[in-house]
Amino acid sequence: MHLPDLCVAGNRQRVTVDHIALDQEYRPLFAGKKYFLRTYGCQMNVHDSEEIKYYLEALGFTATDTLEEADIVVLNTCAIRENAKDKVYGYLGRCKHLKYSKKNLIICLCGCLVQEPHEIEEFKTKHQYIDIIVGTHNLKELPELICQKAPEQAIEVYSNSDKVYENVKYARDSKISAWINIAYGCDKFCTYCIVPFTRGRERSRKMENILQEVQELKDSGYQEVTLLGQNVNAYGNDLALGYNFATLLEEVAKIGIPRIRFVTSHPWNFTDEMIDVIAKYDNIMPYVHLPIQSGSDNILKKMNRRYTIEEYKTLFNKIKSKVKNVAITTDIIVGFPNETDEDFNKTLDIVKYCEFDNAFTFIYSPRVGTAAARMPDKVSFETKQARLKKLNELVNSYSLKSNQKLLGKTVKVLVTGPSEKGSNKVCGYTDTMKLVNIVGSQDLIGQIVDVEITAAKSFSLDGKVSL
Ligand code: SAH
Ligand code: SF4
Numbered sequence: 105m106h107l108p109d110l111c112v113a114g115n116r117q118r119v120t121v122d123h124i125a126l127d128q129e130y131r132p133l134f135a136g137k138k139y140f141l142r143t144y145g146c147q148m149n150v151h152d153s154e155e156i157k158y159y160l161e162a163l164g165f166t167a168t169d170t171l172e173e174a175d176i177v178v179l180n181t182c183a184i185r186e187n188a189k190d191k192v193y194g195y196l197g198r199c200k201h202l203k204y205s206k207k208n209l210i211i212c213l214c215g216c217l218v219q220e221p222h223e224i225e226e227f228k229t230k231h232q233y234i235d236i237i238v239g240t241h242n243l244k245e246l247p248e249l250i251c252q253k254a255p256e257q258a259i260e261v262y263s264n265s266d267k268v269y270e271n272v273k274y275a276r277d278s279k280i281s282a283w284i285n286i287a288y289g290c291d292k293f294c295t296y297c298i299v300p301f302t303r304g305r306e307r308s309r310k311m312e313n314i315l316q317e318v319q320e321l322k323d324s325g326y327q328e329v330t331l332l333g334q335n336v337n338a339y340g341n342d343l344a345l346g347y348n349f350a351t352l353l354e355e356v357a358k359i360g361i362p363r364i365r366f367v368t369s370h371p372w373n374f375t376d377e378m379i380d381v382i383a384k385y386d387n388i389m390p391y392v393h394l395p396i397q398s399g400s401d402n403i404l405k406k407m408n409r410r411y412t413i414e415e416y417k418t419l420f421n422k423i424k425s426k427v428k429n430v431a432i433t434t435d436i437i438v439g440f441p442n443e444t445d446e447d448f449n450k451t452l453d454i455v456k457y458c459e460f461d462n463a464f465t466f467i468y469s470p471r472v473g474t475a476a477a478r479m480p481d482k483v484s485f486e487t488k489q490a491r492l493k494k495l496n497e498l499v500n501s502y503s504l505k506s507n508q509k510l511l512g513k514t515v516k517v518l519v520t521g522p523s524e525k526g527s528n529k530v531c532g533y534t535d536t537m538k539l540v541n542i543v544g545s546q547d548l549i550g551q552i553v554d555v556e557i558t559a560a561k562s563f564s565l566d567g568k569v570s571l
């Protein structure tokens with residue numbers, strides 16, 4: 105589908121935002137008022153929400169976890185599957201209800217869902233109580249839209265952008281681990297996926313700006329950075345400045361921040377150079393999220409994934425053999441249009457072959473405007489559900505197996521916060537991204553500690569600090 109450069113919707117004059125003036129000029133307007141922010145979707149959205157938080161706090165709002173206390177509600181939405189969308193609409197119902205008793209409540213929607221033209225139509229016609237709708241390409245306009253709150257619904261959404269904003273400010277959720285955008289958008293157009301439509305073309309940030317951000321985070325005490333892109337392998341291709349993801353990763357590693365991660369790696373175009381850099385530096389974590397999506401070449405082709413199962417296996421084995429103790433996780437979709445039992449069995453086979461450390465599994469969800477949504481599909485929803493159940497059982501057995509391999513071993517864990525499992529516990533992640541609940545004091549938060557693993561479950565480990 106062609107991506108037009110026109111705006112999807114815009115009903116106000118565009119403004120230039122002077123974010124430096126936010127603090128001084130607008131803060132008094134909203135002092136004492138509260139914001140409620142809810143985030144759906146992937147790490148990109150989680151990081152965008154840190155930008156939204158910065159704007160809201162600069163305007164004078166303070167956070168609340170209680171919807172009823174809010175003066176402004178911001179829903180940062182996701183469109184990846186129908187259930188992500190349903191959750192947003194469900195929450196909107198609560199917001200609408202609240203507005204009956206709280207007339208001045210501002211309701212604001214941003215994120216991927218608002219990038220879809222048919223959704224905009226829905227918001228315009230059936231959800232007029234929503235005050236502000238701002239797209240993924242122009243989040244920077246959010247503070248202006250809040251300050252200039254019009255009596256009518258304000259919609260500012262652009263369907264594409266070639267812009268890469270620099271010097272974006274964030275109110276980061278963590279003082280230990282930080283997200284860093286390295287590239288925006290996606291050009292892969294997997295036939296099932298809405299992301300190229302909601303996030304636009306692939307655009308990389310210049311390497312010097314990323315390195316500066318990493319250096320600043322290191323200087324302010326961060327232990328970990330995660331480099332973010334829909335497909336990190338594509339980093340730099342659009343810039344044609346002579347560097348690529350391997351170059352970037354190596355330069356980031358040299359800065360010396362203790363832990364570096366990156367998501368997501370597309371199996372296509374994952375170069376040997378990248379593997380060599382991951383293997384070479386101790387501070388690049390031995391963890392690769394490598395979505396496979398299906399075990400059937402026939403389905404992979406229909407998905408436009410650009411690799412065969414043989415090619416995936418070759419890459420998988422190369423990473424396993426070159427990167428010591430590496431963990432590899434994946435994403436899998438079941439029930440792609442007309443997926444046969446034979447196709448599905450091939451997915452089970454590849455899971456058995458790879459023994460993934462973890463896998464995120466989904467039932468295919470048709471997205472309006474994507475190529476797969478126009479493909480005929482005779483598979484019943486019940487069959488898809490049964491396939492998912494079978495796949496999950498298999499996947500979980502391998503997660504448990506890989507966790508059990510750590511029993512009795514001592515591993516390094518970056519302690520990120522209190523544990524949900526009790527006040528005498530903290531939690532954190534191994535270098536291979538496994539969650540560990542640790543008996544220990546809250547003073548450990550922010551440190552990388554040696555932990556002896558005492559119990560292994562499918563989704564987490566228990567441990568105690570090794571003396
Ligand atoms: N850019 C990343 C991830 C994008 S979305 C990548 O390419 O790996 C995260 C996952 O959601 C995808 O890997 C895919 O497994 C799943 N997904 C995307 N679109 C979907 C759809 N229409 N239905 C079901 N799952 C989907
Ligand atoms: Fe979607 Fe494919 Fe791009 Fe990932 S690589 S965001 S699955 S189009």
Ligand code: F3S
Pocket residue numbers: 144145146147148149181182183184215216217298299302303
């Ligand atoms: Fe959802 Fe958009 Fe991420 S569709 S998964 S929030 S890129």
